[in-house]
Amino acid sequence: MRALPVGFFAAVSVLLLAACGGGNSLSTRGQCTPPSGTQTTLVYPAPGATGIADDFGLVVLGSTAALPASYQVHVVNNTGQNAVLFGSMSAAPNPLPTPIAPPAFANPVYQASVNPGQTFAAGTIVSVYLNEENGSAYCLATLKLGSFSVR
Numbered sequence: 632m633r634a635l636p637v638g639f640f641a642a643v644s645v646l647l648l649a650a651c652g653g654g655n656s657l658s659t660r661g662q663c664t665p666p667s668g669t670q671t672t673l674v675y676p677a678p679g680a681t682g683i684a685d686d687f688g689l690v691v692l693g694s695t696a697a698l699p700a701s702y703q704v705h706v707v708n709n710t711g712q713n714a715v716l717f718g719s720m721s722a723a724p725n726p727l728p729t730p731i732a733p734p735a736f737a738n739p740v741y742q743a744s745v746n747p748g749q750t751f752a753a754g755t756i757v758s759v760y761l762n763e764e765n766g767s768a769y770c771l772a773t774l775k776l777g778s779f780s781v782r
Contacts, residue, residue: 663761663770665702670695670736671776673759677732678777683757685781688747690759691723691731692776693739701765704744705772709756716762717744732777751781 665671675691676683690704700719707714723741733739751757757779760772 658768660768660770662773663763664774665694665698665761666696668695669698670734671698671761672734672739673732673777674734674739674741675728675731676779677730678779680730680779682782683779685753685755686747686750687781688745688749689724689728690717690744691727692720692742692744692761693734694742695736695739697740698742699763702744702761702763704776705760705762706746706749707758707760708751709758709778713751713755715746715749717746720744753782754780756780 671692671694673690674693675689676687690706692698692704698720700721702720704717705714706717720742721744723743727741759776759778761774761776762772763770
């Protein structure tokens with residue numbers, strides 16, 4: 632008799648728990664948006680920028696108020712084959728990296744979302760979406776903040 636792989640038992644357990652209504656489940660809260668009354672824009676890499684390093688690993692947002700740590704960015708390449716969730720919002724570096732696109736509103740709060748280990752293929756167009764995961768609820772990352780290309 633041949634032994635089944637360990638992963639087989641894990642997959643069956645997940646299916647059984649889901650069928651029984653047990654286990655952890657995520658629920659969607661609809662589309663991602665900034666907190667009520669908060670404007671948010673992509674600052675770095677600047678929307679439309681070209682020649683950004685393929686291992687950029689840092690995205691900076693500017694907002695009219697600080698975004699909670701439950702927010703981050705979701706970065707997707709132009710083919711949709713490579714979608715990467717970056718880390719929770721934290722303080723942006725000072726000075727800000729370049730090229731930037733300064734927000735159109737006064738007194739922006741700059742925050743960063745990082746993923747230092749990700750690399751995109753040269754010539755890829757990358758789009759940045761706002762994302763929020765808060766406990767077992769998440770939103771659909773549909774608010775596109777901008778796009779740029781990597782070298």
